[in-house]
Amino acid sequence: MLKKERQEKILxxxxxxxxxxxxxxxxxxxxSDMTIRRDINELAEQSLLVKIYGGAQKLEKIEQELSTQEKIDTNVTEKQFIGKVMNSIISDNDTIYIGAGTTMLHALPEIKKANLFVITNSLLAFNYxxxxxxYRVLLTGGEFSRTTEEFYGEIAEKSFDNINIDRAFAATNGVFDxxxxxxNPIEGSIQRVAFKHARKKYVVADSSKFNRSDVYTFYSLSDIDCLITDDKLTDTTRDYYNTFTKILKEEQA
Structure with missing residues (x-):
């Protein structure tokens, strides 16, 4: 069997x-197992599957970004759980960044700390x-996306000039490897700028976002402090992603 045919069969x-x-x-x-390991390595390098210990997982491609209103009622319990984990690592008097996304919207009611200063580019988060x-709240300016209901671009990014953030929380459409x-790049750019100004950097993703890929990679898991998720992540997936960064999926004592 030719390699191309064999790899197509694996997928x-x-x-x-x-x-x-x-x-x-x-x-x-x-x-042989050795041949399959070699094939998995090559397919993982092409972002066609996710290589994990002892095997491989399917990589889901996100075909089209859903609007905020289309996503707002999905995985609500998981997103609320994430909010509880966020609350457990935020301290009173912190300056925090809250990125756009429905995960953040459902997480915010679970944050109970005092005297926070919150910077956000999310219209939904701001209104909540x-x-x-x-809390003191700063909404960035910038161009407005009707799909994600967030502000982005050069003006939005300049809002972070001279601001020192204790903890920055960014959502994602999918994580793999x-x-x-x-x-798209403009949505990722403002997240990177917020991270640049933050002492601690966190990505939040409910368990459905793992082994999924959208078009643009805006950050590496190995460059953040923690990945925050819910309690429905499988042990196999958790162990794999723990090789890149620490995963928080329960409230910290």
Whole structure:
């Protein structure tokens, strides 16, 4: 069997099974484990699957970015759980950045700290904060995206000049291997600027976002302090992503 044909069969098997061990693939294709390991390495380098210990997982490609209103009612319980984890690592009097996204919107009600100063480029987060908290709030300017209901671009990024952030929280459309992804460069750029001004950098992603890839990688997991998720992440997935950064999926004592 030619390598191209063999690798296509591996991807087809993963499409049906999500995860397969190396022995399962080698038995199915009647080739050696060593050959399958080599194939998995090559396919992972091409971002066609996710290589994990002892096997491979399917990589889901995000075909089109959904609007905020289309995503607002998805995985609400998981996003609220993430908010509880965020609350456990935020301190009173912190200056924090809250990025755009429905994860942040559902997480915010779980944040109970006092005297926060919150910087955000999210119109949804801003509206929640001014109507439900007494925190100091700074909404960036910039061009407005009707899809994600956030502000972005040069003017938005200049809002961070001379600001020292204690903790910055950015959401993502998907994480795979060491990649934190989003739909386009301009959405990722403002997250990078916020991270540049922060002492601690966190990415938040509910368990459905793992092993998924959007078009643009805006940050590396290995360059953040923690990846915050919910309590539904499988042990296999958790162990794999722990090789890139620390994963928080429970409230910290």
């Amino acid at each position: 087809a098997l993963l499409h049906k099974n999500d995860y397969l061990s190396i022995p399962e693939i080698s038995t199915n294709l009647n080739v 904060l001014i109507h439900n908290t007494d 060491n990649n934190v992804t989003t739909a």
